[in-house]
Amino acid sequence: xxxxxxxxxxxxxxxxxxxxxxxxxxxxxxxxxxxxxxxxxxxxxxxxxxxxxxxxxxxxxxxxxxxxxxxxxxxxxxxxxxxxxxxxxxxxxxxxxxxxxxxxxxxxxxxxxxxxxxxxxxxxxxxxxxxxxxxxxxxxxxxxxxxxxxxxxxxxxxxxxxxxxxxxxxxxxxxxxxxxxxxxxxxxxxxxxxxxxxxxxxxxxxxxxxxxxxxxxxxxxxxxxxxxxxxxxxxxxxxxxxxxxxxxxxxxxxxxxxxxxxxxxxxxxxxxxxxxxxxxxxxxxxxxxxxxxxxxxxxxxxxxxxxxxxxxxxxxxxxxxxxxxxxxxxxxxxxxxxxxxxxxxxxxxxxxxxxxxxxxxxxxxxxxxxxxxxxxxxxxxxxxxxxxxxxxxxxxxxxxxxxxxxxxxxxxxxxxxxxxxxxxxx
Ligand SMILES: *[C@@H]1O[C@H](CO)[C@@H](O)[C@H](O)[C@H]1NC(C)=O
Ligand SMILES: *[C@@H]1O[C@H](CO)[C@@H](O)[C@H](O)[C@H]1NC(C)=O
Ligand SMILES: *[C@@H]1O[C@H](CO)[C@@H](O)[C@H](O)[C@H]1NC(C)=O
Ligand SMILES: *[C@@H]1O[C@H](CO)[C@@H](O)[C@H](O)[C@H]1NC(C)=O
Numbered sequence: 001x002x003x004x005x006x007x008x009x010x011x012x013x014x015x016x017x018x019x020x021x022x023x024x025x026x027x028x029x030x031x032x033x034x035x036x037x038x039x040x041x042x043x044x045x046x047x048x049x050x051x052x053x054x055x056x057x058x059x060x061x062x063x064x065x066x067x068x069x070x071x072x073x074x075x076x077x078x079x080x081x082x083x084x085x086x087x088x089x090x091x092x093x094x095x096x097x098x099x100x101x102x103x104x105x106x107x108x109x110x111x112x113x114x115x116x117x118x119x120x121x122x123x124x125x126x127x128x129x130x131x132x133x134x135x136x137x138x139x140x141x142x143x144x145x146x147x148x149x150x151x152x153x154x155x156x157x158x159x160x161x162x163x164x165x166x167x168x169x170x171x172x173x174x175x176x177x178x179x180x181x182x183x184x185x186x187x188x189x190x191x192x193x194x195x196x197x198x199x200x201x202x203x204x205x206x207x208x209x210x211x212x213x214x215x216x217x218x219x220x221x222x223x224x225x226x227x228x229x230x231x232x233x234x235x236x237x238x239x240x241x242x243x244x245x246x247x248x249x250x251x252x253x254x255x256x257x258x259x260x261x262x263x264x265x266x267x268x269x270x271x272x273x274x275x276x277x278x279x280x281x282x283x284x285x286x287x288x289x290x291x292x293x294x295x296x297x298x299x300x301x302x303x304x305x306x307x308x309x310x311x312x313x314x315x316x317x318x319x320x321x322x323x324x325x326x327x328x329x330x331x332x333x334x335x336x337x338x339x340x341x342x343x344x345x346x347x348x349x350x351x352x353x354x355x356x357x358x359x360x361x362x363x364x365x366x367x368x369x370x371x372x373x374x375x376x377x378x379x380x381x382x383x384x385x386x387x388x389x390x391x392x393x394x395x396x397x398x399x400x401x402x403x404x405x406x407x408x409x410x411x412x413x414x415x416x417x418x419x420x421x422x423x424x425x426x
Contacts, residue, residue: 033215035326035348035356035403039065040212041140041176041183043077046194046205047168054085054161055168055206060133060153061176063140066346067358068215068406071321073278074138075152076177078117082169085161087111092125092134093118093154109159115173120152131155144344145322145360170209180278182220185213217407223247225280226409227289228402232297235418241287245410249284258284259316261372270316283314283371290315291404293325297397298380304336305397306382309359311404313368313375320368323377324360326403332357334386340365340379355400394419 033039042062047055061077063069076096086109087095099113120138121129129135133153141149162168170188177183188209195204217225227241250257259266261283269281280290292312299306313320326346333354335343346356360366361377369375390396395417402409 033217033406035346035406035408036066036068037348039068039406040214041065042210042212043174043176043185043188044194045170045188045209045211047207048155048205050163050206051088051157051159052163054088054158054163056155056157058131058153058155058205060151061140063142063150065142065215065406066144067142067324067326067403069142069145069322069324070138070140070178072137072139072319073179074120074136075140076117076119076138076179078115078173078175078177079171080115080173081171083160083162084114085171086159087116088157088159090118090157091129091155092131093120093156118154118156120154139321141322142324144358145324145342165207168207174211174213176213180220182215182217183213184216184219186211215406221407224410225289225407226291226293226402226404227287228399228409228411229292229294230296230398230412230417231294232397232418233299234297237418239412239416239418241285241289241292242410242412243286245287246282246289249286249288258282258288260284266316278317280315281317283316285314287410289410290318291320291409293402293404293409295399295402300397303385304382305331305385306380307397308378308380310376310378311368314371316371319370320405322360322366323368324358324405326356326358326401326406327399328356328401329399330355331383331386331390334384335381336384337382338379339381340377341381 042064044060044062046058046060048058049056061075086101089110095111095113095116095118097113097117098111099116101108101112104112121135122137123135125135131153133151136149136152138152139149140152143150170190172187174185174188176185188211191208191210193205193208195202224246227245229241230239231237247257259269259281282288282290290313292314294310294312296308296310297305298308309325311323311325332345335357338359340362341359342362344358345354346358347353348356359379361379365377365379368377395414398417402411
């Protein structure tokens with residue numbers, strides 16, 4: 001698609017301007033996710049029945065991402081109507097604003113906004129206001145962690161829409177927020193109608209529009225959000241996250257961008273007017289990351305080596321629920337035991353290379369609380385040494401890449417890795 005655009009643009013732009021555009025599109029190449037290149041959220045808009053002035057549709061968001069979920073406070077979906085549609089009623093979700101419905105007499109629509117924003121209902125919603133896959137406060141799991149909760153649905157009755165295949169128009173400009181930015185949604189397209197299997201009978205939607213939304217870490221944060229530190233039993237040196245991994249401390253009081261733990265300033269911010277903000281409020285550190293993943297090599301003997309992973313939350317404004325890590329290390333082909341973790345092998349570089357694992361906390365180890373004394377989780381991995389890949393080369397026991405909730409973590413440079421004294425080599 002980018003190439004098509006480029007050839008079109010070359011007709012209307014000077015070569016120099018074109019060159020600038022190509023360069024800037026290269027620098028935003030972080031939109032490509034090497035861990036999960038096909039990962040996306042697909043939204044299906046299934047028209048289930050016609051009404052006198054429109055239709056009833058079920059809208060479902062399917063999370064087809066390996067490692068990225070939507071956690072509390074949940075998704076917000078908006079769009080712009082192609083005509084002058086209104087929402088008569090909704091089940092399983094609500095439009096956050098009613099808008100101007102003054103031209104309606106008697107029956108007043110649920111929302112008359114030209115660009116409505118819809119949010120999920122909360123768990124415990126009365127049954128008559130629920131549909132399947134609704135009412136999870138906007139939380140959507142990854143397909144790996146909890147496939148039964150990897151979709152979210154709501155139903156809406158649309159008026160002033162036309163009620164034939166020829167007269168209805170797909171909504172435009174879909175925006176998915178979580179509630180921050182990060183996702184970019186394509187246009188809704190007419191696709192083959194969704195089929196629903198109910199026992200031995202298959203029914204289908206009258207018509208279906210489909211669109212996909214993809215995530216970019218760069219759009220979401222501008223700076224990385226996670227870093228890795230390393231240590232080992234054979235060397236006292238702790239290799240900390242690289243300085244300024246996620247930003248630098250600003251010592252200027254006016255533009256201060258971090259707080260010290262347990263300071264009066266922290267308490268006043270957390271209880272102040274910005275109480276419900278979701279922008280990270282991080283503890284002051286040299287790396288300024290909201291998340292630090294520490295990889296400690298605990299043991300290394302003839303047959304096995306053991307790692308303790310500690311994830312520390314340094315963000316005072318976020319409880320991370322259903323967190324996950326993706327870790328790349330050649331020895332994942334010989335993982336022996338896990339403590340506190342679930343595991344799934346990921347093969348992002350095609351079949352055969354079993355070196356990337358998705359790890360997530362078992363029940364009771366799946367909540368990473370806000371920064372402070374409870375703001376960390378721990379787990380252990382035991383690897384059987386694989387004589388084909390294990391080397392005593394410097395740094396072998398350390399991960400090659402680490403991702404937290406799908407976002408790439410900043411690693412220390414390889415030449416800073418703790419060093420193995422010669423006599424420890426096995
Ligand atoms: C979205 O993900 C699904 C499931 O992996 C895949 O079949 C589809 O091709 C993806 N769509 C895009 C546009 O990448
Ligand atoms: C995090 O969870 C704890 C315990 O459930 C709760 O008291 C606290 O308000 C939560 N903090 C945020 C920022 O959501
Ligand atoms: C990948 O390695 C794990 C052990 O770490 C093993 O259980 C799994 O079967 C391997 N998968 C493949 C496809 O080789
Ligand atoms: C520990 O590792 C550091 C960093 O690689 C190195 O400078 C130091 O000499 C090592 N110390 C010992 C006792 O091996």
